[in-house]
Amino acid sequence: METVSTNRAFEGVQGVYRHESATCGCPMTFAVYVPPQAKDGPCPVLWYLSGLTCTHANVMEKGEYRKAAAEHGVIIVCPDTSPRGETIANDEAYDLGQGAGFYVDATEAPWAPHFKMYSYVTEELPALIAANFPADMNRQAIFGHSMGGHGALTVALKNPGTYRSVSAFAPITNPIAVPWGQKALAAYLGPDQSAWRAYDATALVEDGSKVPEILVDQGDTDNFLSQQLDPAAFKTACETAGIALTLNMRPGYDHSYYFISTFMADHIAWHAERLTKG
Ligand SMILES: N[C@@H](CCC(=O)N[C@@H](CSC=O)C(=O)NCC(=O)O)C(=O)O
Secondary structure (H helix, E strand, O other), X not given: OEEEEEEEEOOEEEEEEXXXXXXXXEEEEEEEEEOHHHXXXXXXXXXXXXXXXXXXXXXXXXXXXXXXXHHHOOEEEEEOOOOOOOOOOOOOOOOOEOOEOXXXXXXXXXXXXXXXXXXXXXXXXXXXXXXXXXXXXXXXXXXXXXXXXXXXHHHHHHOOOOEEEEEEEOOOOOHHHOHHHHHXXXXXXXXXXXXXXXXXXHHHHHOOXXXXXXEEEEEOOOOOHHHHHOOHHHHHHHHHXXXXXXXXXXXXXXXXXXXXXXXXXXXXHHHHHHHOOO
């Protein structure tokens, strides 16, 4: 692992790192904020998964998470959203290929050799974090935005013992039913829609995956709300399954990092409460 940069912030350290990923078969860059409490012992880890077009840098530069992370003593890890490189498959559209990995393990050509973001964020990167940072891997939580909200929900639902809590900003909650998801899942997983259900938060809940509670914040003037994000089916699935979903509709907020940064401290405090219990 190579250190790209480190900067002192809120008495902790914001770092950017690069490593050769065996899972994605290319160099991958990620950001880690280590809070000041780490000098006294391992800290819990909160994963942030970003949305379409993002690298590790969008939330690092615009998410405003460091003050709350330092206050609560939480490490924040921000992976990239896909493998990248000139020799790696891509698409000219912003919602497929590089910058749009959808946190799945692709099975279809030309994506399958490198687009393994599910395994990358659930296996390879956690092992790297455990080996190189003052991280208490028995206390992990996960959140994300839009495509990254979809990633956070599906990763938590598929690994209920690993993450103590899960939340999302404006998540894609039912990708099999919306254009972004239908396009990406068809490309990465092929035409058999039964394979898509393993990466759809609403379908996972309908099919029996369970976490005790979920926090979601959603702007009501988000331009993607009706076509790509509509949380109605997810809300119904959670109600039926007995999952306590808190869905905060936020008047006047859009899909941007202005919205995310407004509610970032609330989400970190919510996770910190669950990460420091027990
Ligand atoms: N370029 C596209 C929209 C891209 C976009 O809005 N990306 C969001 C995530 S959307 C869902 O995953 C984002 O986080 N962008 C990065 C940022 O820094 O804001 C278009 O123009 O429609």
